[in-house]
Amino acid sequence: MKNIKIIALFFLLPACVEVGFKQPQPQKGIMLETIPKEIIAYYSNNNDTTKDNNLFKEADINVDSALSENAILKKWKGNYFYNQKKDSLWYVIMIKPSSDKSFDAYQLDGGKQETLSILKGITTVEEIRSKEGEIELLIIDPSPSEFKRIIKSNAFEKVDIYN
Numbered sequence: 001m002k003n004i005k006i007i008a009l010f011f012l013l014p015a016c017v018e019v020g021f022k023q024p025q026p027q028k029g030i031m032l033e034t035i036p037k038e039i040i041a042y043y044s045n046n047n048d049t050t051k052d053n054n055l056f057k058e059a060d061i062n063v064d065s066a067l068s069e070n071a072i073l074k075k076w077k078g079n080y081f082y083n084q085k086k087d088s089l090w091y092v093i094m095i096k097p098s099s100d101k102s103f104d105a106y107q108l109d110g111g112k113q114e115t116l117s118i119l120k121g122i123t124t125v126e127e128i129r130s131k132e133g134e135i136e137l138l139i140i141d142p143s144p145s146e147f148k149r150i151i152k153s154n155a156f157e158k159v160d161i162y163n
Contacts, residue, residue: 016111019119020089022141026148029076033067039080039095039103077151089139094156106156110138118155122146 067073070085080095080103094106109115119125119138123146128137142150150156 016109017135019108019110019138024072024083024090025081025092026076027144029074032073105159115155118153122149
């Protein structure tokens with residue numbers, strides 16, 4: 001399958017400690033078979049040559065092959081949730097439309113104490129630690145109502161993909 005630059009870009013976003021889900025999120029929502037053209041058009045046209053960010057072009061994206069059994073896009077409550085499977089876990093990027101017809105990307109950073117506290121207050125959190133005792137990965141499996149609470153808690157943080 002063709003390497004999808006738009007999707008790969010999302011997973012290059014910095015996160016100190018990844019948060020892996022046991023299943024794609026949200027459990028409810030509409031599963032999409034392709035990436036909506038408005039998202040592709042926004043990210044492919046949002047090149048800022050002054051920042052040397054000509055990251056990808058629409059021609060580089062094969063929309064029909066962008067999603068697979070290991071790459072799922074869901075739409076729920078007006079937002080998009082891109083789920084990428086790595087090993088046995090799913091990593092989620094939330095894509096929210098803005099009022100100016102742009103899109104913002106959000107992800108969980110389990111390395112922040114505030115995020116960890118929010119997640120532990122909502123659902124069961126499994127911490128994977130290094131030999132030195134540092135948290136390397138958080139694993140969660142929220143119910144639909146718990147995932148909704150995670151969204152409402154603002155645990156997902158906006159990330160700048162054009163930095």
